[in-house]
Amino acid sequence: MKRRLALITTAAFVPLLAAAGFADTVVTPADRGGLALTVTQNDTALVRDHRTATFERGSQVLVVEGVARAARDGSAMLSGGGLVVHEQGFLPGGVDAAGLLAASVGRDVTVVWRDAVGAEREERARVVAAGQPPLFQVAGKVVAGEPARILYDSLPPELRTAPAYRAAVTVEQGGKRGVELSYLTSGLSWQADYVAELTPAGDKLSLSAWATLVNVSGADFPAAKLQLLAGDVGTVANDAPPRAMRMEKVLMAATMAPTRETAGGVYHLYTVAQPVSLGDGERKQVALVAPQNLTVSRQLILDPLPGQAWRDRAADPEPQHPQAVLRLKNGNEPLPSGTIRVFQRARDGGATFLGEDQLGDVPAGAEARVTLGRAFDVTARRVQTDFNRVSAEITEAQWQVRLANAGDTPAQVVVRESLGGDWLVLDESAPHKKENAFTATWTVEVPARGEQVLSYRVRVKG
Template identity: 35%
Template structure:
């Protein structure tokens, strides 16, 4: 770490002094973000974005070599397309090169391997500088310098360089060779795909005191780690699973959090996906995370459910006790319809809160949802109930027929005791997956056949009390 800081200090002065010479190496035509007329950013779910960068550029007639600076560092150059919006006829591209070897103290020193640099030492007492010439032999794991009479490792002073190689740039750039039909200022648009831009949906909901309604707010969380900024961009988001060939992309890791002002996003269908458009320009700064409002809905009707989930393994063998104080899951569900809803909800996490007796909102659970079309049901597991538990046991088991497990007939009986320590009555859904060809022989209350291999009972449990469910089932394999 100390070596790196020392190296940065020695080279920083040279970089600042030579900035003018390396900002536009060789190429006659350079366009920067200052020429930008507009920028549009469409972000997909899987670390992918489409950039459309429109600029006003003065170009010559016939052959031009144009350096398009300030592009994404994670640009996929094979997807780049430059169009002339002013005079498209006769405009054609011949060659393009993506330069992403950025100027840093380390990369500058690496470019000088085998070349001479000046080593400047300052006398600690007099402050007088002395200068020696040395050849850079290696930069792997440190610096090796060859002087006229010796070889030294490390950095014995400040390093001065004759210049900056043309292969190093201060910002990622696309160098384009093109043929232009007419001279003058033209409206050019560069579009390309890039990594480093992502979005996700996050939802915050608050339950009311009776757990039968909630207020829901949806946010879009945007993260820009692409190596470029997109000022006053027209932002669109695509929700859906777009098929693509995956390539490994480098990832930057620094982020800053920022919450944007609330602004509704307009939704529309796009092919088999959904497109969300922010109704105002927004700036996506490099290494920044920001949030914009997606949707809001109030007083959404909610259904709360206590669920005891069974298993199918104990229907083909003798087991006895199957568990005591078994946890009962707590779920809530609501329909994606009504005022504020009835729109496609992008995949994301819904976090639920509820106010305590002091009026403070407390976190009560979260769950992830997939892309949810309008009018579909959203179901969330919040956790396991503390005051509602169950004891389950097998009270009888016998084999009625068959020589093996795969042509056998089994009959077994079960008892489930549901306990409720809450001050109010609750209803618990008991869900038992049934294997094979099954038939309910007897039961203490009627079941519902929810699916071909599923039996369900809705059991009411009184406040501070318990309820018992008993049933006998015959299973044929």
């Protein structure tokens, strides 16, 4: 993939430094003195990579190896005492034959020619052009042709086998010193995963929260100080294509929950107590918040009719099974958005998986709704028993809902209707509740192995 450099291009950057006689100062991951990651939930992370480098006095090229392949151009910041950065950029890494030949224009190589009978001869040549066929200068003449092989003395400085950061710097005084390279990268993210265990009675649950870390950035991050930023962080869309997920195993690796603080007044920032190592292609979990016990209530909620059912005669819809919903009251810890999986411990100690749902951000003390699936034993059959068009804008419709419960325990069903426009309930067999400007609900108790019938007539304008 072709990458754009933040402030420079390889073609302009490297020859300029070479002509000035600048020497490369290369630091590798072995020179790392510390590493810190701040990871968001939307595929963006801040990397702070501290290295120790030995500089010569004056101008030179600093190369930092072992950066993320997905590092974002324009985000790099290099700091260090007595160091001034003039130009900088990321080199993506990766070498192929065509790229190596193109980068060697103007350099001497050894070409191997093969004649018609297969005999080979070598000669030194200068690469003039990397077209098809390439052009070489040999003994004062320009030769066009495809040699059998090309032998290179070394890689050109602008080509590297692995991603790197490269900068033209001036150093006031030579010697060893620490530098810190900070940059943003894609391919590092986290999400919250919750494990909820209901009591046998079903009125309380124990909630455990994990942060699932994913690294497909193209770099390893050993023993990193880790912070997790919860919230919707604004970013500019990246033009890089999506990368294939290369994650298979999940490692449970945490003994202490992170500490939490606010960041920028709008986010929650979790600092993990212990360093975390995250290799490229790895997926790992760390504890997010301490387990907490929450109070819950169960509901069965019947989906609304389509809006047209209140504005025209309608055929009877197919029987429905209401949604099984848990309403939980959050405690003192905010819950970042993520996936919640609900289990219930039976009286014999065994656990049953009840379902999973996507949980939105839940502030401290707020209520959350978790949909587990459809109720197996409870069935609802709706019938439109009357319809009247009062005027061009006003209609009246009467519906009957027959609720059947084949289970061994009573069921409470909430029937929801999304009415839209201006509406008025004219008649009903049970009182309704106005949930909002467009929605009415009825709560019906259905006995075990029994039925209950609900009916209502509604006038709708608009």
